[in-house]
Amino acid sequence: MSAGIIPAGETCAPSATHAIGDDAAAAIASTLKALSDPLRLRMLSAIATDARGESCVCDLAELADVSQPTVSHHLKVLRDTGVVTSERRGTWVWYRIAPALRPAVTTLLDSFAPAAVAPIRAEHAALENVDDALTRLAETLIQDYPQLDGSLVATIVRESYTSLTRSARVRNHLLALTEGFARQRLADITRDRTRGQPQVLFVCVANAGRSQLAAALVDQRSGGAVVARSAGSTPAAEIHPHVQPFIDELIPNDDEPRFPKPLTDHAVRAADVVITMGCGDVCPIIPGVRYEDWTVGDPALASTEGVAAIRDDIARRVDALLATLTPTR
Known part of the structure; x- marks a missing residue:
């Protein structure tokens, strides 16, 4: 059956009530459009990563070989969307990320930047007989943490493996990483904070x-x-x-x-x-x-x-x- 075609005699019950509203969608689209320029993104990242918590327009002007009016235009676009705020001090204007939007800007840069700039690695095949390998690791850790219930240790081992598979790039190191992460979690569980x-x-x-x-x-x-x-x-x-x-x-x-x-x-x-x-x-x-x-x-x-x-x-x-x-x- 072709997608989007409703069979005769059937009705379509709307199920998209969870979608954001028109006004919110328009506002977000406007912001994303403002950020779609590479130089603006570089300016935004420069401001976000500045150890002072803000950047001077003189610093941002050095990011590209463009005229001062062009720099001012891009900064005005960022300011008009509310992503950054500005403050004039003497001769120079200083820019900082709007406090309410800092988490969103950080998430944007953290989430997309690694995929864009990190070297691409060839993923190795996943471990063969993963279940057996995790069972053996759990048996070892059960002996190392006798004060804990064995089923809890086994669960933590498998949870640790599952968590790491969601993000790990190099599959042939997963078992070693799983052991390190599981041991850390077990040490946290058994830690006496008074000692x-x-x-x-x-x-x-x-x-x-x-x-x-x-x-x-x-x-x-x-x-x-x-x-x-x-x-x-x-x-x-x-x-x-x-x-x-x-x-x-x-x-x-x-x-x-x-x-x-x-x-x-x-x-x-x-x-x-x-x-x-x-x-x-x-x-x-x-x-x-x-x-x-x-x-x-x-x-x-x-x-x-x-x-x-x-x-x-x-x-x-x-x-x-x-x-x-x-x-x-």
């Missing part, structure tokens, strides 16, 4: 840039005195390629592979401090857990110099955080 080292959880949407940098900085600057975790509500396929070198520089001999991980309630419950990275992510509110929000630049489309500035900004915040967690440090 041991302080634990910090950094959260951002994609867990591919800011939160990964923050966790690496805690590892490096605390010398292992504080445990750092990171996660995201919608983890990316990999750490941003231009962020990974900075992490490798901070932790040159890292034994544990770092990769974007899904956010879990157990990770929040196990943390002493949960820090969102100014990207609009929301965490469960757990009594006894301290919450902070760090508004820092987004390295999704930042230059090498931009990522370095973001790293330095996070480093200053990490030092202040560690002073509260390790007073004798």
Whole structure:
């Protein structure tokens, strides 16, 4: 039967009542149309990733070899749609992302940028006999965590595998990544927050840039005195390629592979401090857990110099955080 043709004698019951209204659709379409120009998108990403939280028009004019009136036109389009706000200070005008739209802008850049700029990798075939491999992994972890019910451990192993398959690019590493993620989740479940080292959880949407940098900085600057975790509500396929070198520089001999991980309630419950990275992510509110929000630049489309500035900004915040967690440090 051809699509869209209703058989004789049958009626079509409208089922699209969940669609957004005409006015909302028109407003969103207008905004997306305004963002469809490559230079405007570059300007938007420059503003969003600026460690100062705003960009001067003189900085934005350097993004392309165009006239000043052209730069002003593109910035006016962004301002008229409400995506950015502007403020004149002396000779120059400064632009920042409208606070209410920052989560949407961050999600847009985080979600589309990796697919556009990351090198394409050939996916390897999925594991053969996945069920057997996961069963063997569960049996190993059941022995390592005898205090937990075996069925719970097995469930966490399979849930971890399923979560990672949604985003992982390289299939032949999935079992190793699953083991690392499952072990982290089991350690979170069994952690006694009244004992041991302080634990910090950094959260951002994609867990591919800011939160990964923050966790690496805690590892490096605390010398292992504080445990750092990171996660995201919608983890990316990999750490941003231009962020990974900075992490490798901070932790040159890292034994544990770092990769974007899904956010879990157990990770929040196990943390002493949960820090969102100014990207609009929301965490469960757990009594006894301290919450902070760090508004820092987004390295999704930042230059090498931009990522370095973001790293330095996070480093200053990490030092202040560690002073509260390790007073004798």
